[in-house]
Amino acid sequence: MFAPFALLLAAGACSVPSIVRVSRDDHFALRASEPLRIAVLPLRDAVPAPSLFFYLGRPFVWAARAVTLDFRGSMPTTESAADTMRSLLSARLVGESTEIVDHVQLDCALRSRTCDGTAASFATLAQELDVDAVIEGELHGLGAGWAVVRTNRELAGVVRLRDGMTGAVLFSADVAIGNGAGIDHGPTGWVSLVATPLAALDSGPYTEMAIDWAEVVGRELLGTSVLAGANGEPVVANVVVTAPERRLGAGDDIEVAADGSPGASVHFHLGSLHRQIPMFAAETLDDGRVRYRGVYRVRVGDRAAEAPIAVHLLWPGGGEAAQSASRLVDVFALPSPPR
Amino acid sequence: MSPFRVLARSALAAALAAMPGCTSQTTATRLRAVGDLPSEVAVLPMVRTNLGPEIADLLRERIGGAFAARGYRRIDEAWIDQRLSQAGMQPQRSEWIDSDMRLVAIARSLGIAGVVVLEDFESDAVTTGVYNERSLHGRVRVIDVRRGETTWSYWVDSSAMGGALLQSGQIFDAIGDTFGGSLRAETVRFASLVSLAVAEEMPRARDEHRPGRRPVVDAVEATGDGAAAVAAPTTIEVAVRGTPDCRAFASLPGCLGRYPLSEESPGRYVGTLPVPRPATRVVVSVRDRFGVTSRAHFADVASGGVGGGT
Numbered sequence A: 001m002f003a004p005f006a007l008l009l010a011a012g013a014c015s016v017p018s019i020v021r022v023s024r025d026d027h028f029a030l031r032a033s034e035p036l037r038i039a040v041l042p043l044r045d046a047v048p049a050p051s052l053f054f055y056l057g058r059p060f061v062w063a064a065r066a067v068t069l070d071f072r073g074s075m076p077t078t079e080s081a082a083d084t085m086r087s088l089l090s091a092r093l094v095g096e097s098t099e100i101v102d103h104v105q106l107d108c109a110l111r112s113r114t115c116d117g118t119a120a121s122f123a124t125l126a127q128e129l130d131v132d133a134v135i136e137g138e139l140h141g142l143g144a145g146w147a148v149v150r151t152n153r154e155l156a157g158v159v160r161l162r163d164g165m166t167g168a169v170l171f172s173a174d175v176a177i178g179n180g181a182g183i184d185h186g187p188t189g190w191v192s193l194v195a196t197p198l199a200a201l202d203s204g205p206y207t208e209m210a211i212d213w214a215e216v217v218g219r220e221l222l223g224t225s226v227l228a229g230a231n232g233e234p235v236v237a238n239v240v241v242t243a244p245e246r247r248l249g250a251g252d253d254i255e256v257a258a259d260g261s262p263g264a265s266v267h268f269h270l271g272s273l274h275r276q277i278p279m280f281a282a283e284t285l286d287d288g289r290v291r292y293r294g295v296y297r298v299r300v301g302d303r304a305a306e307a308p309i310a311v312h313l314l315w316p317g318g319g320e321a322a323q324s325a326s327r328l329v330d331v332f333a334l335p336s337p338p339r
Numbered sequence B: 001m002s003p004f005r006v007l008a009r010s011a012l013a014a015a016l017a018a019m020p021g022c023t024s025q026t027t028a029t030r031l032r033a034v035g036d037l038p039s040e041v042a043v044l045p046m047v048r049t050n051l052g053p054e055i056a057d058l059l060r061e062r063i064g065g066a067f068a069a070r071g072y073r074r075i076d077e078a079w080i081d082q083r084l085s086q087a088g089m090q091p092q093r094s095e096w097i098d099s100d101m102r103l104v105a106i107a108r109s110l111g112i113a114g115v116v117v118l119e120d121f122e123s124d125a126v127t128t129g130v131y132n133e134r135s136l137h138g139r140v141r142v143i144d145v146r147r148g149e150t151t152w153s154y155w156v157d158s159s160a161m162g163g164a165l166l167q168s169g170q171i172f173d174a175i176g177d178t179f180g181g182s183l184r185a186e187t188v189r190f191a192s193l194v195s196l197a198v199a200e201e202m203p204r205a206r207d208e209h210r211p212g213r214r215p216v217v218d219a220v221e222a223t224g225d226g227a228a229a230v231a232a233p234t235t236i237e238v239a240v241r242g243t244p245d246c247r248a249f250a251s252l253p254g255c256l257g258r259y260p261l262s263e264e265s266p267g268r269y270v271g272t273l274p275v276p277r278p279a280t281r282v283v284v285s286v287r288d289r290f291g292v293t294s295r296a297h298f299a300d301v302a303s304g305g306v307g308g309g310t
Helices: A003-013 A052-056 A058-067 A078-093 A103-111 A119-129 A190-199 A206-222 B003-015 B053-069 B077-086 B100-110 B171-179 B183-201
Strands: A019-024 A036-040 A098-100 A133-146 A150-163 A169-182 A236-242 A253-260 A265-270 A274-284 A290-297 A302-314 A320-333 B023-033 B040-043 B114-127 B132-144 B149-162 B217-224 B234-242 B247-251 B259-265 B268-275 B281-287 B297-300
Touching: A019 A206, A036 A078, A036 A103, A036 A119, A052 A058, A058 A190, A078 A098, A078 A103, A078 A133, A078 A150, A078 A206, A078 B053, A078 B183, A103 A119, A103 B053, A119 A133, A119 A150, A150 A190, A150 A206, A169 A190, A169 A206, A206 B183, A236 A302, A236 A320, A253 A265, A253 A274, A253 A302, A253 A320, A265 A290, A274 A302, A274 B077, A274 B259, A290 B268, A302 B077, A320 B053, B023 B132, B023 B183, B040 B053, B040 B077, B053 B077, B053 B114, B053 B183, B077 B100, B077 B247, B100 B114, B100 B132, B114 B183, B132 B183, B149 B183, B217 B281, B217 B297, B234 B247, B234 B259, B234 B281, B247 B268
Parallel strands: A036 A098, A036 A133, B040 B114
Antiparallel strands: A019 A169, A133 A150, A150 A169, A236 A253, A253 A290, A265 A274, A265 A302, A274 A290, A302 A320, B023 B149, B114 B132, B132 B149, B217 B234, B234 B268, B247 B259, B247 B281, B259 B268, B281 B297
C-alpha cells in the first residue's frame, strides 16, 4: 500500500537535473597574474518558436492557474531572459582575474559594429573593443514541456569564451537548468494532479533558474563558488601569523601558515589593504593535509589598523574554505611628508 | 527572531492556508529619491549585518553589478577597500562608519562622486515544520558626495515562504522545503534577486560615459636577491612605473596568483615577490580605480637574480 507513496517520495526527492557540458582548451586557465579584460556580448535568441498547440492550450493553462491560485509571474520573453542571464553572468564573473567591460559602454560600441559569427570576426571585434577575450553565446531553451501529469521547465544557454587575438574558443559551457511540477512532487488531490502541471506551463521561477544558470557557468569558468564546499570539504585550519609584536613598518615581514586540503589554491587577505596574497605548499603533514605558507613584506604606502589575516583555500572545481587568524596586525608605513 | 514573532507569522500563514503554492517575492520600497544619482559610485563594505563575510562580499558585488547594469561607473571594490584602509578606517568591522560626514570627507579626498551604503542587511530563517520562511533584507542608500546627503534610499527584501501549510498542491516540495535545501544557497539566490530589484528601481545613469582607457605599465625593474636557486624561497624586488592611483601586481609567468605592490609615490609601485622556484621573468599588471586592467607586461629579472631556469 505504501509502495506507490514511497516511489513518489523518492522521485520527488530528485529535482529535475541540470545538464552541464563544459569544454576547455588544454592551455587555458584564468590567472590573476594575467587578468583578462572580457566583453560579455548579448546572448542571441535561438529558442524555437512555439508550436500551434502552445496557443491552442492557453485557455486551459489560464484556467489551471486560476484553479491552483498560481499567481506567480508568467514566463519571460526570450529577449528579457537573455538580458537577465547576461547581466547575472557579468556580475558573477567579476573578480581579480577578470575585468568585465561595462554593458552600457559595450552596447554603445556594438551599435556601429557587426560580427558574422566567425572566429575571425570575433577577433576583429575584440581588437576594436580593446579586450583580451569576448564571451558570446545563445539562449536555446526557455519554456516548459507538458507530459499530462508532469511539466518540465527548462532554461538553457551556451556561452563561449573566445580569445581576443585569434577568436578561437578557449572555454565553452552549455548549461540547462531544469525545474518541474507534477506527480513526482506529490499532488495532494485529483484537482492538483491535473491542474498543477498545466499551470506550470505558464509560470515558474525563471529568474531563479537564470540565477542558477549564471552560478553554474561562473563556477565552471572561474573555478570558485561560495556554494560549493558547504558539506565539509575542503578545509583550512591552524592559521598562524608570524610577525614582530609591534606596529609593523616598511621592511617587516608578515608570514602566514595554514593547514589545509592538498591540491588547493591558497591565499590570504591582509585586512582590506591587500587581497589574495599567494601561499604555497610547504610540507605534507602526517594526516595528509598540507601546510601552506605565504609572506608579505610591508612597503612604504601600506597602512592597516587591527587588520585580520584571513586565509582562503580554493578547491579545484569550486569548493572554498576560509579561516582567520586570531592575531590582528597593525601596519603603518605611510611615506614621510615632504619637508 | 523572537518566538512571539514566529508564532504570529505562523498564525498569519495559517490564515492564508487556503492559498496554495509556494510564495516567493522580492520587493524594493522607496524611502527617499531626490534628484539624479552621481554617475560614479563606490559600493562600500556593509555596515551592521549578520551575513557571513563571503555572502556580504557577494551581495556587495551584486549590488555593484546592478549599478553597472544601469550605466553607472562603478569603482572597484578592492580599490576602495584599500583606500579606506590607508585612510585609517577598518572596513572589516561591522560598525566601521561612525558618521556620514566623515565618510563624505574621505570620499571627497579620494575624488569619489557617490557612495553606496549597504546597511542593516540580515538573513532570517524560520522553520516550523508546516510553515517555513527564509529572507534577506536591508537598506541600500546612495550619498551624493557633492551635496553631502543621502539622495536615494531603498529598503529591499527578498523572501521565500513554503511548507505544508502553503504548498498544499505539491506536498513533496513542501517536505523538501522543510527538511532539505540550503540557507546559504537560498541567501546567494536572494542576493541576486535583490540586486535585480535594485536595478529595476534605479534610474538610468544620466551621463553616458566613454570606455575607460587602459592604465599602462611604463617600466619594470626586477632584481633578484642574488641567492642560489635552492629549495628555500628567495625573493625578487619589483619596482614598476605606470599610471598613478592604481593597484599594481607582480607574479611569475604562469602562476595563478599575484603579489600586490604598494604605491610608495604617485605612479611608482614596489614590492617583494617571494619566489618558490627558479625564475628569470616576472609579469606585472596595474588595475585602476574602475577595475580597468592594463595588458600584462613581462620583464626579465636583472642579472645576479634568482636561479638559472625558466
